[in-house]
Amino acid sequence: MALPSCKKYDCLVIGAGIQGSFTAYHLAKNKKKTLLLEQFPLPHSRGSSHGQTRIIRRAYVEDFYTKMMEESYQLWAELERDSGTTLCRKTGAVFFAKAGNQEFEATCRTMQQNQIPCEYLSWEQMKQKYPGFSLNPDEVACTDLTAGVLYADKALRAVQETFQRMGGVILDGQKVMHIKPGPVVTVTTTSSVYEAERLVITAGPWAQKVLRPLSLELPLKTLKINVCYWKEKIPGRSGILQDFPCFLSTQSNGEHEIYGLPSKEYPGLVKICYHHGNEADPEQRDLQATKPQIQDIRILCNFISHYLPSLHPEPAVIEQCMYTNTPDRNFILDRHPLHKNIIIGAGFSGHGFKLSPVVGKILSELSIGEHLRYDLEPFRISRFKNQLKSAL
Ligand SMILES: Cc1cc2nc3c(=O)[nH]c(=O)nc-3n(C[C@H](O)[C@H](O)[C@H](O)COP(=O)(O)OP(=O)(O)OC[C@H]3O[C@@H](n4cnc5c(N)ncnc54)[C@H](O)[C@@H]3O)c2cc1C
Structure with a gap:
């Protein structure tokens, strides 16, 4: 032909x-x-x-991303004006980790050096401000006050x-x-x-x-990410879904990174995901979950039981997305x-x-x-x- x-x-x-x-x-x-x-x-x-939400933030370990975010926020605002569409909502993004965690400290340093408005919270202040979160007494938090949700x-x-x-x-x-x-x-x-x-x-x-x-x-690795949505144990009772911030948590010396954000996809649910996944070819992404992938969800269930006890510790919805990771x-x-x-x-x-x-x-x-x-x-x-x- x-x-x-x-x-x-x-x-x-x-x-x-x-x-x-x-x-x-x-x-x-x-x-x-x-x-x-x-x-x-x-x-x-x-x-x-795809999907309706992503986290937008200036807080980064690496100074160069924080600097690039300055222009990125301006360009997002320009697109909002050009398209007549609201694309971002400010919620703040809470980072928390064990006191002394290197990644957490580097992120705080970058925010300070770049004069990003932020707020430090002890575990007790965290409880007062966000009653749904239950941090350990040896953990600390810092909120990037400029962060929020992008409507992807x-x-x-x-x-x-x-x-x-x-x-x-x-x-x-x-x-x-x-x-x-x-x-x-x-x-x-x-x-x-x-x-x-x-x-x-x-x-x-x-x-x-x-x-x-x-x-x-x-040297790229393609990973299948389970995107999990969680509901309250007793809908409306805990108030956790009102003013739910974005959050990023580094557990056990950076081994487990977990993040969450208010869900626009499913009203009444929050989106909480594990920042790792199993290697998968993008063509095979939607084949049935294998055992190691369920392991990712176990880590999330344990995290929710401990840190967000008013949420049901089993995901209400699981979807799939892909990461394409470089070694660094x-x-x-x-x-x-x-x-x-x-x-x-x-x-x-x-x-x-x-x-x-x-x-x-x-x-x-x-x-x-x-x-x-x-x-x-x-x-x-x-x-x-x-x-x-x-x-x-
Ligand atoms: C679950 C999840 C949560 C995330 N959360 C955040 C977050 O909170 N904040 C944040 O900043 N980022 C986040 N990200 C990362 C962000 O979404 C990705 O970095 C970004 O979407 C990558 O976009 P891309 O255009 O490179 O890839 P893609 O969106 O995959 O686009 C690549 C496109 O190329 C097309 N294509 C491929 N091969 C061909 C071909 N041969 N011919 C024609 N077309 C082709 C594909 O079909 C595809 O549409 C998240 C990602 C996931 C999966």
């Missing part, structure tokens, strides 16, 4: 998750004729960007619609099957062929599958080592949503060759030079 005639763009972006959508949006803002390609019919829930599905829709209003094109249901590098990159999908001088790959958990034929094997959990934002007009955004390691407006801007700047405003050293592919399996 003859392939349809080739379509030419300034830039192609593969993957219409939140990172690819924001990259396409910034490219279109820069007057680039941009095509965003997505393998599944949109919207879909097979990758990492709404945000994805808003950025895609704004991109299209600026003249951008989204073609969904078109899986990219082949990429021919060169000064002009040719991309063949399941139904057509496209050309552009620049390509950005933001394929989420499929990044490895897309990059392997381009002789690049990054920092993102990959870089050029392909062999093909300088192919840009890669990958490895968002379960914390990329809040930063996606800045990530998209950086990827678009890398693609266009504009002056970069951030030090991209922490995000370079070369930091994995001893772990790259490909012969680069």
